[in-house]
Amino acid sequence: MARRRLPPLKALPAFEEAARHLSFSAAARELNLTHGAISRQMKSLETHLGVRLFRRLNRRVELTDAGAAFLPATRTALDVVEASAARLSTATRQGPLVVSCLPTFMMRWLIPRLYDFNARHPAIDVRLSASSAPVDFAREGVDVAIRIGAGPWPDGVEAHAFMNEEIGPVCSPALAERGKLRRSADLGRHALLHTETRADAWADWLARVKTANIDAPKGQRFEHFYFLLEAAVAGLGVAVAPKPLVMEDLKLGRLVAPFGFVKSGRQYCLLYPTELAAIPKIRIFRAWIGKSR
Numbered sequence: 001m002a003r004r005r006l007p008p009l010k011a012l013p014a015f016e017e018a019a020r021h022l023s024f025s026a027a028a029r030e031l032n033l034t035h036g037a038i039s040r041q042m043k044s045l046e047t048h049l050g051v052r053l054f055r056r057l058n059r060r061v062e063l064t065d066a067g068a069a070f071l072p073a074t075r076t077a078l079d080v081v082e083a084s085a086a087r088l089s090t091a092t093r094q095g096p097l098v099v100s101c102l103p104t105f106m107m108r109w110l111i112p113r114l115y116d117f118n119a120r121h122p123a124i125d126v127r128l129s130a131s132s133a134p135v136d137f138a139r140e141g142v143d144v145a146i147r148i149g150a151g152p153w154p155d156g157v158e159a160h161a162f163m164n165e166e167i168g169p170v171c172s173p174a175l176a177e178r179g180k181l182r183r184s185a186d187l188g189r190h191a192l193l194h195t196e197t198r199a200d201a202w203a204d205w206l207a208r209v210k211t212a213n214i215d216a217p218k219g220q221r222f223e224h225f226y227f228l229l230e231a232a233v234a235g236l237g238v239a240v241a242p243k244p245l246v247m248e249d250l251k252l253g254r255l256v257a258p259f260g261f262v263k264s265g266r267q268y269c270l271l272y273p274t275e276l277a278a279i280p281k282i283r284i285f286r287a288w289i290g291k292s293r
Contacts, residue, residue: 007048007049008048011045012045015070016071016078017030018061022063023059023060042054049066051064051066052064052067053067053070095125097281098142098143098144099126099144100129100130100144100146102147102148103130103131103224104224104226105148105245105268107226108245108247109247113292114126116292121288124284126285129142137157143281145270146271147269148267149266151269153271157271157272158277159269159271160269160290161268162268162270162289162292164266164267165242165243165244165263165266165267167201167243167264168205168257168262169187169205169238169257169258170239170257171190171232171237171239172256176256184214190238191218191219191237191238192239193219193231193232194222194228195222195223196224197224202217205240209262219237225241233249242264243261270286272286
């Protein structure tokens with residue numbers, strides 16, 4: 001790898017402040033330096049770049065065209081370093097592990113298993129935040145996020161896939177028996193339940209099991225997966241659900257899956273900034289969740 005030809009890095013904050021105030025004296029006050037120190041740093045930076053960044057006037061300075069062109073890149077570079085340092089500093093401090101998680105997955109899969117994590121790692125305090133939106137780790141103070149998909153994920157984010165998603169129709173035991181659900185074509189006689197958060201669930205499942213002549217869009221719609229599953233438990237119809245969200249209901253006999261489950265092609269992933277991958281609390285949680293299926 002070729003050696004980097006970087007400018008004097010300690011001069012960059014001085015350049016940004018001098019450009020912001022259009023004054024070496026004001027930049028010196030901001031950075032707790034002398035006017036002479038700022039002037040020398042600007043001279044060193046200009047010598048390295050081979051261009052003048054400032055026009056020196058009486059009691060003030062002005063940016064040259066080269067200085068104005070160099071300023072946005074300098075600010076971006078300093079912002080990136082500052083944000084990365086803040087994330088690293090926050091993550092390495094003793095404190096809770098903040099987990100952003102899909103709401104229904106959190107309620108129906110993660111929370112019932114957290115007792116095991118707490119028992120194994122009592123020194124790590126887990127704080128949960130329900131969200132399905134894209135996560136800004138630094139701004140939101142989040143350490144790790146649980147999301148579902150197949151990528152690609154944002155640059156600078158590691159994705160640890162810990163479970164393949166499987167989906168299938170579920171309904172109350174009484175409805176399955178009364179409706180004689182023996183094969184997928186029998187669904188044509190029943191109300192199909194939908195959720196707005198995954199509107200294509202029925203069409204996806206029907207395509208995967210190669211079943212046609214079912215009016216997939218028909219049936220009642222619910223805003224949230226939690227409401228959808230409660231409607232299925234109440235016998236209002238048949239819903240397509242991810243297996244992890246209904247495992248406890250299946251065990252307790254609140255729901256049945258008359259046709260089993262098939263892989264959806266998506267995965268549950270633990271996301272975290274690449275630069276924080278070796279932080280102990282993140283590494284421990286990643287290892288635990290990979291064994292908790």
